[in-house]
Amino acid sequence: MKNINQIKKRVYTAIMSVFAMVAVVTILSCDPTIESLSYDLPEASSKADATPPTASFSASVTADYLTWTFGNTSSSATDYAWDYGDGNTSIGVDGVNTYSGEGTYTVTLTASDKLGVTSTFSLTVEVVEPPAPAAITPVIVNADFDKQAKSSGSDCTCSGWINKSLGAQGESSSGNGGSDNVLKFDNDEQDLTYQEVEITPNTDYTITVVASFKSIETGTFPSKLEIRVLSGSGYESGYTPAYFATAAEYPQDDFGYTSVAQMEDTDNNLLVSLVDNPGNDGYNTYSYSFNTGNNSSVALLMRGVNGDGTPSDDKGFLWNSGEEEIRVDSIVVEPVE
Structure with missing residues (x-):
């Protein structure tokens, strides 16, 4: 009987302990002051950000x-x-x-x-939109048409102005107060000047020429000075222009424009101007404007025209100057400001 009573006593004690624990939990859960003392445990393996980001x-x-x-x-x-x-x-x-x-x-x-x-x-x-770069002022070799040696070694003016595919080279002469300082287009001949220069595309330029005409002779075929600006887009296919520092370095033919027909093609000309004989032999200034379009290179060409078509010194071209000699003293090409 003693053992049975001891067992009952132990069971009773265990049951009462359970009831006591339930009572405590119930009291704690109902007490608002106790709830305010609760806190969240940190996440496992959490730590402060040791390397926070820096923006730049x-x-x-x-x-x-x-x-x-x-x-x-x-x-x-x-x-x-x-x-x-x-x-x-x-x-x-x-x-x-x-x-x-x-x-x-x-x-x-x-x-x-x-x-x-x-x-x-x-x-x-x-x-901010940047300012447009300054337009190129073309570098013209022998712009004053002084007498210089050409690539062949002869001492004749304007070797930087030769293009034998289009005409004959003008001759050195004296005028406008100097010696061997002008270019002469003889009457009834096929003389011209030609030089390629670098320019800025889509820009307005002026070309200024100082020239003189001899007195009118019969008036049947009076000489005219033709001034052309030829577009780089009209150069011979595959040709890349080169710009030289001295006249003797320039080629003489088979470059740039290689035929009169190509040169006279309207689509290849940015400017064509004819200067009539003014009836006096003074040196006059002639200025014209043109726009370069999409071209970064142009060719400057001058020649005497209005002849009868039968030149006295035939070089094989179907054009010639008129009855009077023309002398060109200088040429300037510059962007319009």
Whole structure:
């Protein structure tokens, strides 16, 4: 009987312990003051962000002044948000944006990591259209037509002006107060000048020539001075112009324009002007304007025309000067400001 009583006593004690625990839990769960003392345990393996992100970037403008690129130099970041200051945004590592017009824009990069820590960095960019580069002033070799040696070695003026595919070379002569300082287009001959120069496309230029005519003879075939500006697009197919520092370096034929028909083709001419004999032998100035279109190179050509078609010194071309000699003292080509 003693053992049975001891067992009953132990069972009773265990049951009462359970009831006591339930009562305590119930009291704690119902007491609001006890609830305020509770806290969340930290997640397993959690720790402070030892390497938070730092946002930074560089900015540079492209050839198109409206388009800017932004090189990301941030550290410890995995995600990026760009605000270009004009309403445009992106989320790539690097940034690029094309602005709609000139202005001052603040570009902001927000860099963040996987822990949600963020960093921001801003730069101000000035979007300004750059000034147009100055137009090229052509470098003309022997623009004053002084007497010089040509590539063949002979001492004749304007070797930088030869193109034997189109006509004969004019001769050196004296005039306008100097000696051997002008180019002579003889009467009834096929004399011309030709030189290629570099220019700026889509630009207005003026060409100014100082020339003199001998007195009118019979008036049947009065000489005219023809001034042409030939487009680079009309050069012989596959030809690339070369610009030389001295007259003797220039080729003499089979370059640029290689036939009279090619030279006289209307589509190949940016300017064609005829100067009539003024009826006096003074040196007069003649100026004309032209636009270069899409050309970066042009050929300057002058010749005497209006002859009877039967030149006295036949070089095989079907044109010739009129009855009077023409002398050209200088030529200038410059952009219109």
